[in-house]
Amino acid sequence: MKxxxxxxxxxxxxxxxxxxxxxxxxxxxxxxxxxxxVGNNIYLSKSLAQANLPWYGIDFGxxxxxxxxxxxxxxxxxxxxxxxxxxxxxxxxPSLTEDIILENGLxxxxxxxxILNETGGYFIQRFSLYxxxxxxxGTQELIRSKIGKEAADKFFKGARYVMALGSNDFINxxxxxxxxxxxxxxxxxxxxxxxxxxxxxxxxxxxxGARQLMVFGLGPMGCIPLQRVLSTSGDCQExxxxxxxxxxxxASNLLNDLSNNLPNASYKFGDAxxxxxxxxTNPSKYGFNNSDSPCCSFGRIRPALxxxxxxxxxxxxxxxxxxxxxxxxxxxxxxxxxxxxxKLGFQRVDRNDHAPSxxxxxxxxxxx
Ligand SMILES: *[C@@H]1O[C@H](CO)[C@@H](O)[C@H](O)[C@H]1NC(C)=O
Ligand SMILES: *[C@@H]1O[C@H](CO)[C@@H](O)[C@H](O)[C@H]1NC(C)=O
Ligand SMILES: *[C@@H]1O[C@H](CO)[C@@H](O)[C@H](O)[C@H]1NC(C)=O
Numbered sequence: 418m419k420x421x422x423x424x425x426x427x428x429x430x431x432x433x434x435x436x437x438x439x440x441x442x443x444x445x446x447x448x449x450x451x452x453x454x455v456g457n458n459i460y461l462s463k464s465l466a467q468a469n470l471p472w473y474g475i476d477f478g479x480x481x482x483x484x485x486x487x488x489x490x491x492x493x494x495x496x497x498x499x500x501x502x503x504x505x506x507x508x509x510x511p512s513l514t515e516d517i518i519l520e521n522g523l524x525x526x527x528x529x530x531x532i533l534n535e536t537g538g539y540f541i542q543r544f545s546l547y548x549x550x551x552x553x554x555g556t557q558e559l560i561r562s563k564i565g566k567e568a569a570d571k572f573f574k575g576a577r578y579v580m581a582l583g584s585n586d587f588i589n590x591x592x593x594x595x596x597x598x599x600x601x602x603x604x605x606x607x608x609x610x611x612x613x614x615x616x617x618x619x620x621x622x623x624x625x626g627a628r629q630l631m632v633f634g635l636g637p638m639g640c641i642p643l644q645r646v647l648s649t650s651g652d653c654q655e656x657x658x659x660x661x662x663x664x665x666x667x668a669s670n671l672l673n674d675l676s677n678n679l680p681n682a683s684y685k686f687g688d689a690x691x692x693x694x695x696x697x698t699n700p701s702k703y704g705f706n707n708s709d710s711p712c713c714s715f716g717r718i719r720p721a722l723x724x725x726x727x728x729x730x731x732x733x734x735x736x737x738x739x740x741x742x743x744x745x746x747x748x749x750x751x752x753x754x755x756x757x758x759x760k761l762g763f764q765r766v767d768r769n770d771h772a773p774s775x776x777x778x779x780x781x782x783x784x785x
Contacts (some may be wrong), residue, residue, distance in 0.1 A: 441572045443766050444522030445497055445505050446556075446627075448549045449581040451528030451744065453493045456484025456507035457544065458528045464542040466528035471726045472713055476734060476747055486528055488712070488740050489747025492633065493524075493579050495754035501765040502577065508552055515563040522576060523556055525549035531585040532614050535598060539589060546582055546618055550625075557625060573626035577766070580619075581633035583668075586611055587660050588638060588743075604660060612667045616675070623679045631761060632672055634688025635661040636745075636753070640697050642711045643720045643742040651709065653697070665690055689756035693745075696738055696752060703752065705738050712737035712746060 447453055451466060458464045459482075466486075468474070473482040476489040484507060485491055494504055505522035506513060513523075527549070529540035537543050544552065561569040590596045591607050602610060615632075622630065638644065639657030647654060665688045672686035700708040712731035713724035721728065724741045731737050740746040745753065 441568065441575055442520060443502065443575055443577065444518075444520070445493075445502050445524075445577045445579055446522050446553060447493055447505055447524040447526055447579045447581075448546060448553075449493070449524075449526030449579070450530045450585050451486040451526075452584070452633075453491050453524065453526035453579070453581050454484060454486060454507075454528045455491070455494075455504070455524050455526065457509045457524070457526060458542075459484045460507070460509035460511070461527070461542040461544075464527075464529065464540055466537070466540040466543060468528065468723075470724075472724055472728065472730055475730075486741070486744045487747060487750065488734050490750055492750045492754045492757070493526075493581065495751055496579075496758060499754070499758055499765070500577070500763060501767075508556075515559055518556060518560060519564070519572065523553075525552050526581070529585060529589065530582060531590060532582050532611050532618070533586050533590060533598070535596065536586045536590040539593075539595070546580075546615075550618060550621055553622075554625065570626060574628050576627070576629070578622065578627045578630035579633070580630065583611065583635050583664055584638050584661075587635075587657065587664075588641075588643075591660075592657065604656075604663065608660070608663050608667050611664065612671050615668065616671055619671075619675055619684065620679070623675075623682055628681050629683050631685045631687060631757075632668060633757060634665040634668055634686060634690060636688070636690055636693040637661060637697060640694075640709075641743055642709065642739050643722075645709055646719050658694075661690065685761050687757040687760045689753040689760075692752060692756045693749070696749065700738060704736070705748070706733070706736040707731065708738040710737075711739045711741045713741050 458467050459469045468484055468486045469482050471482060474480060474485060477483055477485060497504055503521040505524040508523050508525045525544060527544035529537035529543035530545050531537055532546050534545045534547055557573060591598050593599060637658045638661050639654035644654045644657055645651050669686045672684045676682050676684040696703050697708040712734050713728045715721035715728045720742045722742060734746060735748045737746050738749045
């Protein structure tokens with residue numbers, strides 16, 4: 418049984434190469450912040466947003482820190498796995514080669530990064546979305562010089578693109594009085610400014626060949642433990658949640674608009690706001706026992722900005738919605754990923770699907 422499956426894959430791959438004359442696999446390129454970072458910030462030595470110490474990564478692989486700001490998998494990990502796509506390595510991974518990129522794609526996500534250049538300045542070093550797109554352009558040049566322009570164009574048009582940023586633009590910019598944006602804009606004009614910037618960025622990605630792209634929306638970020646400690650009651654920050662909702666609504670419209678107007682673009686927006694809100698309100702319904710404080714915490718000192726080796730861990734990590742002050746746990750990420758998959762309705766990608774076909778996004782081409 419196993420043997421015949423292996424044989425079929427070999428045959429299909431063989432024909433794929435024969436038809437194409439090159440090995441264009443379907444891979445992902447990921448742009449994001451700490452919710453999707455898989456190690457870039459570890460190599461930004463001056464960055465104050467790092468997940469390079471225990472107990473980050475405790476439920477992932479060998480249990481050592483790997484750069485993910487989580488105990489386990491990110492939402493993008495889980496969604497990519499379900500689509501049958503390889504997990505792209507971090508852009509700054511020193512062992513990277515062109516062949517690794519052609520086989521696995523690349524992840525530019527960086528903790529502290531935002532849609533806006535000025536977001537997260539407090540972390541000293543991070544890749545903003547513009548910077549990540551610039552790095553992607555460098556990757557394209559590298560791949561073109563390796564496999565030629567035509568094959569490279571095909572490779573980049575067939576790839577899947579994931580973009581997940583925005584919470585830092587609020588939490589580590591607009592809502593912090595130390596940032597200029599906090600007094601330059603109001604809630605509405607700030608969201609407009611984000612959308613204008615995001616639109617320009619998505620258009621650049623389209624001009625660079627991105628055809629199948631999904632943007633993840635924001636969760637109820639007023640309920641992250643860090644936001645709750647801002648009030649003596651420990652309640653969620655309603656204004657912050659409203660900003661997330663308003664971002665999601667505007668981003669959803671933007672993506673619809675771009676998808677309809679950019680040639681061959683299948684650009685989708687998916688958020689899990691409502692489900693996460695329900696998880697936070699009714700944790701036991703989903704098998705959680707805590708939805709308001711971090712699993713990894715430093716005694717009674719709150720907020721402890723990151724999880725550190727001296728922190729203590731909750732007894733059952735799978736029963737906590739939040740891993741640290743900012744980030745959901747692996748179990749919560751699984752719920753978020755399932756919701757986005759349900760909303761966007763994509764299926765597994767056939768790894769040998771070479772066609773850079775437009776719609777339906779994230780579904781195997783019907784031609785194959
Ligand atoms: C943002 O940063 C990029 C470099 O990463 C730069 O090219 C661009 O002009 C900047 N945009 C603004 C609006 O400052
Ligand atoms: C859109 O797809 C068609 C068919 O694959 C192709 O001929 C055309 O050049 C594409 N346009 C753009 C802008 O990618
Ligand atoms: C967590 O579990 C304890 C002990 O079973 C229970 O008393 C408590 O109400 C639970 N908390 C939540 C939020 O489910």
